[in-house]
Amino acid sequence: MVLELTIHSTMRQSIGNVLQGACFLLLFLISCLVSQASRLIKTDMAGNYWRLTTDQGTVFLRPYTNSAVEVCFSSDGSLPSDSSYAVNFRPLPVNTMTEVVRGGILFMAEEMHILVMENPFSLTFIYKGDTILRxxxxxxVKPGLSSVSFALTPDEQIYGAGERAIPLNRRGYELPLYNKPNxxxxxxxxxxxxxxxxxxSSKKYALLWDNPQNxxxxxxxxxxxxxxxxxxxGTARYFIMAADDYPGLMETYTTLTGRQSLPPRWALGNLQSRMAYRTQAETDSIMNLMLNNDFPVDAVILDFYWFGDSIKGYVGNLNWYRKNWPEPEKMIADFKKKGIKTILITEPYVIDSLKNYRDGLEHNIFVTDSLGKxxxxxxxxxxxxxxxxxFKPEARDWFWKxxxxxxxxxxxxxxxxxxEPESHPSDIYHVIGKADEVHGIYGHFWDRMVFEKYARYYPRTRLFHLQRSGYAGSQRYSAYPWTGDVGRSWSGLKAQLPVLLSMSMNGLGYIHSDAGGFALGVKDDDLYTRWLQFAAFTPIMRPHGSGIPSEPVYFSEETQKIVHDFMKLRYSLMPYNYTLAWQNTVKGYPLMRPLYYSYP
Known part of the structure; x- marks a missing residue:
């Protein structure tokens, strides 16, 4: 039996009697004995890393900026690789110093200092003289588990961890790190x-756990x-960064993970969508109805019926279903003359009855089982x-064509x-690892593929790529995420506030929802009106839903008038929204900001 106990340095609990004191001391001693890195043996330099050798392994420290530090662990003492999927920034030259202090060593990297205690081994992070984290x-690190723990102070609030339909302060929750639709x-x-x-943290530091595995x-x-x-x-590594305020923290985080290019200006208008426009004639008729009723439309988004006449059996066809779309080239050109861009859906699966499946087999584009089949x-x-x-270059090339x-x-x-991927059994093998090892970065690599291909073949085009899933840093690949298949309900609408604000503070500036709600529910003018009003003030406005029309022209006259006015208001705010987009590109500031961002 292995006993693992942790006593952290912020504990300030009075011990009322001798027995409690004895128990406390015993637990503390056990913690020191079983801690993964319990005693510092020596320190030296390894390239641009501070190497801290302990009796249980090696911890490496590397300053990235004057306020951001990489920390990683190696059980065999080898230098960590630079194969981060989140961080694409090379460390800046940082003035560093060390000072021997009582019981340890103080490593100084300009604004960020790390106090390393020798016995028991521990790390304390100090920003501009204030202790921010221990x-x-x-x-x-052991077979099947890589982990790292930190002490929280009593009044500290913790935000982030991506899309979660819960309060912004995530303290008190255990959250899975596994992309999954709901x-x-x-x-x-x-x-x-x-x-x-x-x-x-409310203490104005950020922690990035740089490990995409489940x-x-x-x-x-x-x-x-x-x-x-x-x-x-996977790699046991994290980055800690700190700043004087949240704008500074976002600037540092996006320095490490990248910033999003400016969007095409039309992307800040009304992007009309539904599940789904079924034919060319229907789509043309609805867009004309919108324009004739003075509703602005900058893009129309076509769901899976562009390549088939059924929800099942056609995913991966990726060719126009000409029976229902006889002249797509003409339709696209006619929409363009009216100021409407055309956007198509794609999915990363191919149904086995399709011609593309046989072609995919010939080009070795699919995931495999344990035998390589x-x-x-x-x-x-x-x-x-x-x-x-x-993750296969040949698969990306096949998809791109x-x-x-x-x-x-x-x-x-x-x-x-x-x-996510939506269906991703654990016994699948990818060219770089098993499903649960790479699940978190699948969407990230998809974003990267489209971004890099556009950069190569269409360098003068600003990429617009809606994407339902991804990873830390996906913003640098021009990802425009939305919040998934939200319920068409007041609870679904309420959930959008914490989801959008959390994602905004995690670097994904263009997070948005299916305005009006996507799934289930009934036609409700009040709910639709409120959701469209809300969407007018979010980074992307995209009415979308299933089963019920998502276009305002199919709602009551009162609803149409209100939604029309708010759409027009959004367009009048284009200079303001474009300025926010510029700030996001240049500084990494979110377009949609929680109150604590400006009023901590």
């Missing part, structure tokens, strides 16, 4: 399509004063099919759906 037992969700759901291993973050649920990141394996997912909702292995064919027809933007 570890609580540090790293723990159909028809409302307030109270802790797991959604887009997990980001980043939290932000895991969780326990923010004071098991122990109210302990925050623990964990994953099933193509993995056929018989539980995929849209039909038996295989997932494209987005289908994009490029439509771009040459005039398609102006893209909608990537099911990119």
């Amino acid at each position: 570890d609580a037992g540090g790293f723990s 159909y028809g969700y409302g307030m109270g759901v802790t797991s959604l399509n887009y997990s980001i291993p980043l939290v932000i 895991g969780s973050v326990d923010i004071g649920k098991t122990d109210k004063d302990i925050l623990t990141w964990s994953a099933i394996g 193509p993995y056929l997912d018989t539980n995929f909702y849209f039909g038996h099919g295989s997932l494209i292995d987005i 289908h994009y490029q064919r439509q771009i040459e027809k005039g398609i102006a933007g893209w909608w990537g759906d099911l990119g």
Whole structure:
């Protein structure tokens, strides 16, 4: 039996009698004995790392900026690799000093100092003279588990960790780090399509757990004063950064993980969508109805019926279903003359009955089983099919040729759906690892593929790519995330505030919702009106839903008037919104900001 206990340095609990004191001392001693890194043996330099050798492994410290530090653990003493999927920034030259202090060593990297205590080994982070964070037992690495723990102070609030339909302060929750859709969700759901291993403290520091493998973050649920990141394996590494205020913190975080390019200006208008426009004639008729009633439309978004006549059996076709769309080139050109861009949906699966499936087999684009054979997912909702292995260069090239064919027809933007991936059994193998090891970065690599191909073939085009899932840093690949299949309910609308604000503070500036609600529910003029009013003040305005028309022209005259006025108001705010977009590109500031951002 292995006993692991953690006593953290912020504990300020009085011991009322000798027995309690004895127990406290015993637990403390046990903690020192079993801690992953319990005693410092020596310190030296290894390249631009401070190397801290302990009796249980090696901790490496590396300043990235004057207020951001990388910390990682190695059980065998080897230098960590630079294969971060979140951080794409090279460390800046930082003035560093060390000073021997009583019981340890103080490492100084301009504004950020790290106090390293020798016995028991521990790290304390100090920003401009103020202690902002202490570890609580540090790293723990063993087969099937990589983790690191920190001490929280009593009044500290913790924000972030991606899409969560819960209060902004996530303290008291344990949150899975596994992208997963939740159909028809409302307030109270802790797991959604887009997990980001980043939290932000009310003490104005941020922690990025730089590990995409299946895991969780326990923010004071098991122990109210302990925050623990964990994953099933992978690199044990985190970045800590601090600033004087939240704008400065966002600037530092996006310096490390990248910033989003400016959007095409039309993306800040009304993007009209539904599940789904079924034919060319229907789509043309609805867009004309919108324009004739003086509703602005900057883009129309076509769901899965552009490549088939059924929700099942056609995913991965990626060619126009000419029976219902006889002249897509003419339709796209006619819409363009009216100021309407055309956007198409794609999914990273191919159904096995399609011609593209046979072609995909020939080009070795699919994920495999343990024997290296193509993995056929018989539980995929849209039909038996295989997932494209987005990590294979040949798969990305195959996928891209289908994009490029439509771009040459005039398609102006893209909608990537099911990119968690939605169906991703654990026994799938990718070229770079098993499903649970790479699940968190699948959408991230999809974003990267589209971004890099556009940069190569269409460098003068500003990319617009709607994406339901991704990872820390996906903003640098021009990802425009939305909040998944939210329920058409007041609870669904309420959930959008914490989800959008959390994602905004996690670097994804263009987060937005299916305005009006997507799933279930009934036609409700009041709910639709309030949701569209709300959407007018979010980064992207995109009415969308299933089963019920999402266009305002199909609602009451009163609803139409209100929505019309708010759409027009949004357009009048274009200079303001474009300025926010510029700030996001230049500084990393979110477009949508929680109150604590400006009023901490």
